[in-house]
Amino acid sequence: MKLATWNVNSIRARQESVLRWLREESPDVLCLQEIKVENELFPSDPFVEEGYYISLNGQKTWNGVAVLSREEPAEVIRDIPGGFLNHQKRVITVRFPGLTVMNVYVPNGGDVMLDRFRDKLSFLDELNDYIQKLSSSGSLIVMGDFNVAPKADDVYDPEYLEGKICFHPEERSKFREIISSGMTDIYRKFNPEGKAFSWWDYRAAAFRRNMGMRLDLILLNAAAAEKAVSCEIQVEPRKWERPSDHTPVVLYLEDI
DNA sequence: ATGGCCAATTTTATTGGA
Numbered sequence: 001m002k003l004a005t006w007n008v009n010s011i012r013a014r015q016e017s018v019l020r021w022l023r024e025e026s027p028d029v030l031c032l033q034e035i036k037v038e039n040e041l042f043p044s045d046p047f048v049e050e051g052y053y054i055s056l057n058g059q060k061t062w063n064g065v066a067v068l069s070r071e072e073p074a075e076v077i078r079d080i081p082g083g084f085l086n087h088q089k090r091v092i093t094v095r096f097p098g099l100t101v102m103n104v105y106v107p108n109g110g111d112v113m114l115d116r117f118r119d120k121l122s123f124l125d126e127l128n129d130y131i132q133k134l135s136s137s138g139s140l141i142v143m144g145d146f147n148v149a150p151k152a153d154d155v156y157d158p159e160y161l162e163g164k165i166c167f168h169p170e171e172r173s174k175f176r177e178i179i180s181s182g183m184t185d186i187y188r189k190f191n192p193e194g195k196a197f198s199w200w201d202y203r204a205a206a207f208r209r210n211m212g213m214r215l216d217l218i219l220l221n222a223a224a225a226e227k228a229v230s231c232e233i234q235v236e237p238r239k240w241e242r243p244s245d246h247t248p249v250v251l252y253l254e255d256i
Numbered sequence: 257a258t259g260g261c262c263a264a265t266t267t268t269a270t271t272g273g274a
Contacts, residue, residue: 010263061264108274166274201274202261
C-alpha cells in the first residue's frame with residue numbers, strides 16, 4: 001500500500017501537476033494541503049476519472065485539505081471535533097477498515113511574535129489530544145504539512161534558523177510531545193541521518209541552493225509502524241514547471 | 257547575505273505563506 005502527502009499550494013494552480021504525479025505514482029491515498037478552494041469549486045472530475053474518491057474540507061482563499069483514495073472511506077471526519085480553530089479548514093480524517101488516515105495542515109504562525117504563533121502552539125496541543133484519541137482504535141497514520149522542522153538535520157542552517165518560524169524551540173517541543181505520546185516520524189526511522197527537506201522557499205533561489213526544511217511529515221502509531229516498509233521524499237516534482245513550494249512524501253506499507 | 261516568489265482576492269495593492 002502506498003500513501004503520500006503533498007502541500008500543493010492551490011489545487012487549481014497545480015491540477016495538471018497532481019494529475020501527472022498520480023499517473024506516474026498511482027498511490028492508494030494522497031493527502032493534499034492548501035487546496036485553497038471551497039468544496040464546490042474543487043476540480044473533481046479529472047481526479048474521479050483517474051479513479052479516486054475525493055474527501056474534502058476546503059475553504060475560500062486559504063488552507064483547505066483533501067484526501068484522494070482508491071477505496072471509498074467508510075467514514076470521513078472534518079476538523080478537530082470541538083477545535084478552537086475549526087473556522088480554518090486544516091484537518092480531515094478518513095477511516096477505512098483497519099486503518100485511519102488523518103490529513104493535517106498545521107498553521108504556519110507567521111512570526112513567533114504574533115498571536116498566530118500562540119494559536120499554532122495551541123493547535124499542536126489539540127492535535128496531539130485528537131491523535132491520542134484516534135490512536136486507541138487500530139492503525140493510525142497522520143500525514144501532512146506540520147510547519148515544524150523537528151531537528152537540526154531538517155533545516156538547511158540550524159544556527160541561523162534557531163528561534164525563527166518553523167524552527168522555534170516551543171514548536172519543536174510541542175512536536176516532541178506528539179512523538180513522546182507514541183507516534184513515529186517514519187521518514188527518520190528509515191533515514192535517521194542527514195539533511196532532508198520537503199519545502200524550499202520560492203524566493204532567493206532557495207531550491208537551487210538547497211535551502212529547505214523538512215516540514216511535511218508522516219507519523220505512525222505503533223500498530224501502523226509495524227507495517228511500514230519505507231518512506232521517501234520525492235524531490236523531482238519541485239523541479240517541474242510552476243511547482244508547489246512543497247514536494248510529495250511517500251510511505252509504503254505492507255498490505256493491510 | 258537572510259532579500260529576491262507565488263497564489264488568491266480584497267486585483268494594479270494586500271495578505272499569507274514559511
